[in-house]
Amino acid sequence: MTTDEQGYARLPEDLLHGLLSEAGPITDTVAGMLASSIEHRDQLRRGLSDLGLLRRFNTTTPSPVAAVDGGFAIERTLAVDLLLSVAVGVEGLGAETRWDSNQYRWWARALPHQIESERLARGLMVAQELAILSEAPHELRILDGSHLTLVIQLNAALTTQSQEIRALARDEWAGLRTIESLAHAATDPSLIAMPKYDSSDELARRLSKETGVALAGDDKYLLGMLLDAGELVEPQRVPDQPWQQLHFDARPGDEDLEEALAKAIQPLVRRELWFTYFKPDDASPAYRIEMKEDAVHDLDRICSTLADQITGPFVREPYPQYLADVMAKSVGFGLSALQAAVQYRLSSGGQPDIARLLIRSYRTEGT
Template sequence: MIESAERPFGELPAALVDEVLKRTEDISQKLLDDFEQVRARRQEWRASLEQAGLLHRDAELPYMPIPTTCGVDGSYAVERLLASDLVAAAAVAVEGLTPPSETRYWPEPRHLVWIETEAHEAETGTILRALMIGMELELAAQAPHEVVFLDGSLTTPLIYFNQALNKSRDALHLHTTARFLDRATSILEAYLTILASTRSDRCWLAIPKYTTRREIGQKMGWSDTYDDRGLLSFLLKPGEYTSPRPLQQPTEPWHLNLEPLESTSRETASRTADKIISSLGEIQVVYYRPYPWLPALRLEMSRAVAENQARLATVLHGVRHQCGAPAVMEPYPLYMADRMVKHLPKAIPTFRQVTSQHIAETYQGSISEVFLGLHGYRTESGG
């Protein structure tokens, strides 16, 4: 591992490395041109934001006490074995830096996990990913904190749920599919709780690391070359944020295929799904840059939060309080949850070795058969 890190080109043909290095000169020049264009037009674009009434400072908002926070993230892995698949998914909630006056007790466990052996199936990853996101939503909905950070966009769960439901008919033999369908109604209710954010003492905030959406750019008529987060990272000064803007909607209406669910739960799930789709149409987006060492953070939140000055102030104060370390490029509890849960795929081979040992202790045949059957070819993972 150390050797590969010190010699990144060690296994590549010398001619290939030479060609890549030559091409990086052209790429460097193109990136330089982009930076120069942004620098040259920065004041013009900032002025247009101010004229449009989209630029604000966090100091303008009412002062709110430091809120309690937590971050939720998840990860999954599918270990492809010779005889079967070993699958695992986990969601972890991590408490943020707590205010000095906080005495609330947060009972454990603060995680949810699923691990199972499955028959070989191409769609296992699709179903497992949806189950993982469902566990994230359930943890987030139950967290007793004033501000709860979620990794990714608020639209991501609906997309992945729909993919999993569409594929579930072809994967009904999987334990993971049965688990996902059994928990679907509860998961959708947790999703709706987060999207609606009707409780005045709870705010759920999605912070995607990567996005191509352009709510601000479309309104301002900026070039499609720039996505909002990339450009606003250069335009916003520390402590500035943009006015809440409606989430950019897809070209096709949101849809959730509930046909695979049992008829007894389908009607309830359908009502919840309708409310979810309605709530997605009212999600608001704010870009906020709390410190000079941070890029602009994309914050997706309920309209009930964005249009209430006190709740918006609480959200921004929570983000600022959890982003105090220059080495961490996102709120602290989200960063810690990501670091913790991303170790799951790396740990799967170890789980497999422990399983092999347990089987070998009682297997009546040749031990070599056990190790051959549990030989891992590759691990597919995501989060």
């Protein structure tokens, strides 16, 4: 049996038959949602121009660049939860280097079963990303994701019911200087954020109103269809929502941490952040770039640097961002290796009964 056949064999035959019978209606839905931007492309491009949103970048000398991404994994064994979070920094292609090797942070722990373990792993992953970014000596640094994600993940760990998890988060954040790194990420113009997934539709709504063309889908998809190679959207200030709602909560005893974190993100709450969509070549998607106000006047250098890191049609993001993502998302292999090493030590140390409890898992979680 082939690998594909084995995969299909995991589903009941009747379920799979019913699932495939829905392909027709879903195809019609997708076509109906996305066809407008293709059919009315010329009209929509004129609308972009009329709104003053369309511009090109001027090629300049690229700058040294690095990108950071993180990942986490949780192995929920019969006895305990094994947690691992990592962050990896990768330098861009070019003759000038600032790092001797790839940068990384990691954290691993065994904890009693707790449903909130994932919040801890995510919160530490983000803190590790921030630590690497704050120390990177490059003229341009890329956060894989949005500035929003930083606040969401840190706040999720801060508001857990478990006092043990909150204490672990507090200790690790102190060691990583997370408050200082977060304030740095919210203000430094050399740090940009590039989320892969983006549900924003502000520009689509404006363009639909301007042209009278009904549009479905998000801005990232739409601009990917409308922009030509070398074009970008005139930078826009981020909208009131959800940025003005960004905040931190805290359980009793952590109010000082809440206050310090909230102070660190005030530039984001005040919307001192801008965004654009940039398409470096015909084969690439439109990249959403979040930047500080001081970086708006430096877009030619930013776009030139990003365009210089697009290595081919099969790599859908700047090279250091792509490689950091590949490395960080391999975190599950690292956790499997750690789990096997712990099992071996328990068995060879005369505790095979405990080792057997780590062999069987309820499930593996992570990203």
